[in-house]
Amino acid sequence: MLYSAPLLALSLVAPSHAAPLPAYTYSRPEAADPAVLEGYSFATWPVRASLYAAAADVAVLDAPGGKRTFVLGFGDSVRVEEVGALGRVGDRVDRWYRVSGAQSGWVFGGDLTPYRWEADFDGDGEKELATVAWMDDFSVRVRIFEPNLRAGAMMQLDLESAGGAYLSQRGASVEAELVPASKAGIPLVHVHVGVEACADYRDDWISYQSPAAVRIGSERVALSLSGLADPPSVSSFEVEFSAKRKTAYVTRTSASGEAGSQPVVENERYVLRDGVFRQEKDGAVER
Numbered sequence: 115m116l117y118s119a120p121l122l123a124l125s126l127v128a129p130s131h132a133a134p135l136p137a138y139t140y141s142r143p144e145a146a147d148p149a150v151l152e153g154y155s156f157a158t159w160p161v162r163a164s165l166y167a168a169a170a171d172v173a174v175l176d177a178p179g180g181k182r183t184f185v186l187g188f189g190d191s192v193r194v195e196e197v198g199a200l201g202r203v204g205d206r207v208d209r210w211y212r213v214s215g216a217q218s219g220w221v222f223g224g225d226l227t228p229y230r231w232e233a234d235f236d237g238d239g240e241k242e243l244a245t246v247a248w249m250d251d252f253s254v255r256v257r258i259f260e261p262n263l264r265a266g267a268m269m270q271l272d273l274e275s276a277g278g279a280y281l282s283q284r285g286a287s288v289e290a291e292l293v294p295a296s297k298a299g300i301p302l303v304h305v306h307v308g309v310e311a312c313a314d315y316r317d318d319w320i321s322y323q324s325p326a327a328v329r330i331g332s333e334r335v336a337l338s339l340s341g342l343a344d345p346p347s348v349s350s351f352e353v354e355f356s357a358k359r360k361t362a363y364v365t366r367t368s369a370s371g372e373a374g375s376q377p378v379v380e381n382e383r384y385v386l387r388d389g390v391f392r393q394e395k396d397g398a399v400e401r
C-alpha cells in the first residue's frame with residue numbers, strides 16, 4: 115500500500131497551490147518481515163509539499179544516503195522538489211526527498227513531518243515550537259522545544275499507536291492539530307491515531323506547562339479518549355471544551371449492534387488542573 119503512483123500523477127496536474135497532503139501514515143503488517151522494505155506503508159509526500167524537520171539536527175545530504183552538507187534546526191520548513199527512492203535509516207523505512215529550504219539537498223522522509231506549530235503553551239509570554247511525528251517503533255512522538263533556552267531544552271512524549279490491534283498491523287495514520295487556548299483554556303496538541311474504518315482509534319490532547327519559577331516545563335496527556343469502529347459494535351465520543359470554565363464535556367456513545375439493544379450514552383465532565391483534564395465524579399475531581 116504505497117501511495118506514490120496516484121500522488122505523483124496528482125502533482126503533475128496540481129495548480130500553483132499545493133495539493134492536499136496524503137494521510138500521515140506509518141505502518142507495517144505485524145507478521146511482515148521488518149527487513150523487507152516493501153512491507154511498509156507510509157505517506158509519500160508530493161512535489162511542492164511543505165514539510166518540517168520533525169526533530170533537531172536533521173541532516174541534509176548531497177545524495178540519498180550521501181554526505182551531510184547541512185543540518186536543519188527543529189521545525190525548519192522545507193519544500194519537496196523531487197520524490198526519491200525507498201530507503202532505510204536505522205530501523206526506519208521511508209523515501210528520500212530532494213528538498214529546498216535553508217539549504218537544498220536530500221532529506222530522509224522519516225525526519226520530516228507535516229505537523230508543526232508555534233504557540234505559547236505554558237503561557238509565559240514566549241512561544242514554543244511543537245511537532246508530531248512517527249517514530250521507528252511506530253509510536254507517535256510529540257516534541258515541544260523552547261527556542262530561547264539552551265540547546266537540549268526539548269521535551270518529548272511518546273504515544274502508543276492505536277488502530278493496529280484489529281488489523282494485526284503496527285502503526286496507523288496520524289492526524290494532528292493545534293487546539294488554541296481560546297478553545298480549550300490552554301493550547302493543546304490534539305493527536306488522533308487510527309485508520310479509516312474497522313479499527314480502534316484514540317484521541318490524545320497534549321499539554322505543556324511550566325512551573326512559574328522554572329522556565330522548562332513538562333508535557334502531559336491532558337485528555338485521552340478511545341473509540342472503536344467495528345460494525346455493528348461501535349463506540350465513539352464527542353468532546354466539548356470550555357475555555358472560560360477550563361472544562362471538557364465528553365459524551366460517549368456505545369452500541370453493541372445486537373437486535374433490540376439501544377445505544378448507551380454517558381456524559382462525563384472534566385476539570386483542567388495542572389495541564390490535565392481530571393474527571394469530576396459525584397462533585398469531586400479525581401486527583
Ligand SMILES: [Ca+2]
Nearest residue numbers: 234236238240
Ligand atoms: Ca511559553
